[in-house]
Amino acid sequence: MRLFQNYGLYPSYLPRLNQLAMSTQSFAERRDVFLNDRFGASHFLQPVLDGSPEAFFTNGDDAVLQRRWAREQGMSGEPTLEAILLAQIEHHATEVFYNLDPVRYPSAFVAKLPGCVKTALCWRAAPSGNADFTAYAAVLGNFPSILDMWRDKGCRAESFFPAHDPVMDEYGHGERPIDVVFVGGYSRHHRARARTLEQVARLAGGRNIVLCLDASRLTRLAESAIGRLLPLRQHRRPEAVAKIAQPPVFGRDLYDLLGSAKIVLNGAIDMSGSDRGNMRCFEAMGCGALLVSDAGRYPGGMDSETIVTYAGGSDCLAQIETSLNNWTEIKAKAERGRAAVRDLYSKQQQWALFRSLVSRL
Template identity: 75%
Template sequence: MRLFQNSGLYPSYLPRLNQLAAKASTFAARRDVFLHDRFGAAHFLEPVLDGAPEAFFTNGDDDVLQRQWAREQGMKATPTLEAILLAQIEHHRTDVFYNLDPVRYPSAFIAKLPGCVKKTLCWRAAPSGNADLTAYGAVLGNFPSILDAWRSKGCRAELFFPAIDPVMEQYGHGERPIDVAFVGGYSRHHSARGRTLEQVAALAAERKIVFCLDASRLTRLAESAVGRLLPLQKHRRPDVIARIARLPLFGRDLYELFGSAKIVLNGAIDMAGNDRGNMRCFEAMGCGSLLVSDSGNYPEAMQEGVTMRTYDAPERAAEAISSSLQDWPQWAAIAASGRSRVQQTYSKASQWAQFTDLVARIEPC
C-alpha cells in the first residue's frame, strides 16, 4: 500500500516547530524534525513513524515545509498549498490518501485527486459546521455520536482510535514530583472545564499543580496591561488559575511533563455529548500518569477505578484528586495498570491492522 498521510499544525505549535527546525533547509529535514518531536503522534500510522519507503507524510498547511518541497521539485511561480499537496500525491503515486485535516481539504479537494488514488479516508472527531466530507470513502473517529452526525450528512463513518506512541515508554519511570498536570485550551467557551480548573487550582497552596494553558487571543489581550483597561472581564481567567498558568506544551515536552506528574487532569469540552476519549487521555495514560477525567462513555481499557478515575461534576474534581493523592500507592497501581492496558489495546500495530482492514472494506474512488 502506497500510503499518503496529511496532517495540520496548531497555530500555537508553529513557533516551537520553527525553533526546532531553524537549521532544517530541506523538506525532509523539517518533516523529520516534526516527526521526531511527536506532536500528534497518536494519530500517525505505523509506516509513517517507522519511515517506511512506501509511506509519505506531510503537514499540508505548513507553508515553509510545503514550499521547500515545491522548490526542490522545480515547481514554477508560487503555487498554492493545495496545488503543492496535489503534486505531492501525484509524485508519490499514492494508492491510499488519509487526511487528518479534512475541513481544510474537503470533498472539493477529493474531486481533484490524481487517478492513482484508489481509496480516501479522513479523521474528524469534532463538529465541523457545513463541511462536506461525503466524497471521502470513510470518515474515521472515536466518538460514536459524532460519527452518527457524519452518517446523517451522507458520509460513511467508521470507529477508529488513536494509538499509544511507542516513544512514550521512555517517560515516567522515575519520581513524579508534580502532583497534578493539565495541558489544554482555555477560553470562555470552555465553561465546564473552566470550573474544573478553578477548583483544582485552589489546591496549589498545598500541592504542586502545573497548568499549561493555550489561552485564546481574547484571553491574552484581556489579561494584558492594556486589556485590563478595557471591558473584557469575562475573557480573563480567574486569579486562582492565572497565578499558576504557564505556556502550553507540545510534543516531547508534553510527554516529559506527563511522565513527571502523578495525575493528569482532563476535561472534555461539550462537543461529543457523553462520549469521552480525547487524545489527552491516551497521552496521559501512555506516559503512566493517573488519568482523572470527567465521567462519560470511555473506550475500552479506560475504566473507572480500574485503569483511571472519573469525577461526575466539575466541583468534584478536586475531591477526586485530593483523595487519590492521599491514598497514592493504591492509585499509582491503578495508573500502572492503565498504562499497561492502553499499550496492549491501542498499540501502533493494532491501529495499523485496523486501518488496513478499513481500507479493504471501503469502496474505491
C-alpha cells in the first residue's frame, strides 16, 4: 500500500518547529525534525514512523516545508500549497490518501486527486460547520456521536483511534514532583473546562499545580492592555488561573511534562457531548500519569480500573485530593492505565485496523 499521510500544524506549535528546525535546509530534514519531536504522533500510522519507503508524510499547511519540496522538485513559479500537495501525491504515486486536515482540504480537493489514488480517507473528531467531506471514502474518528453527525451529513463514518506512541515508554520512570498538570486550550469552546480549571488553580497554595494553556486569540486580546479597555471581561481568564498559567507545551516537552506529573487533568470540550477519549487521554496514560477526567463514555481500557473520573468541579477537587493522599495505591492504577493503552492501542493494532478499513471501502 502506497500511503500518503497529510497533517496540519497548530499555529501555536509553529514557533517551536521553526526553532527546532532552524539549521535544516531540505524538505526531508525539516520533516524529520517534526516527526522526531512526536507532536501528534498518536495519529501517525506505523509505516510513517518506521520510515517505510512506501509511506509519505507531510504537513500540507507548513509553507516552509512545502515550498522546499517544490523547489527541490523544480516546480516553477510560486505554486499554492494545494498545488504542491497535489504534486506530492502524484509524484509519490499514492494509492491511499489519509488526511488529518480535511477542513483545509475538503471534498473539492478530493475531486482534484490524481488517478493513482484509489482511496481517500480523513480524520475529523469535531463538528466543522458546513465543511463537506462527502467525497472521502470515509471520515474516521473515535467519538460515536460525532461519527453519527457525519453520517447525517451524507458521509460514511468509521470508528478509529489514536495509538500509543512507543516513544512514550522513555518518559515517566522517575520522580513525579508535579501534583496536577493540565495542558490544553482555553477558549469559548471550553466553558465547563474553564470552571473546573478555576477551582483546581486555587489548590496552588498547597499543591504543585501546573496549567499550560493555549489561550485563544480573543482571550489574549481580552487580557492585553488594550483589551482591558474593551467590554471583553467575559473572555478573560479568572485571576486564579491567569496567576499560574504558563504557555502551552508540545512534542517531547509535553511527554516530559506528563511524565513528571502524578495527575494529568483532562476536560472534554463542550462540543463533544458525553463522548470521551481525546488524544490527551492517550498521552497522559501512555506517559504513566493518573488520568483524572470528566465522566462520560470512554473507549475500552479507560475505566474505573485505570482512570479516575469526576462529575463536576467540586467532585474533581475531591478526586484529586483523594488520589494524592493515597498516592501509593493510586500509582498502581496509573500503571495499569499505562499498560492498558500500550496493549489495546498499539501502533501495530492501529495500522492493522486502518488496513482493514481500507480493504472494506
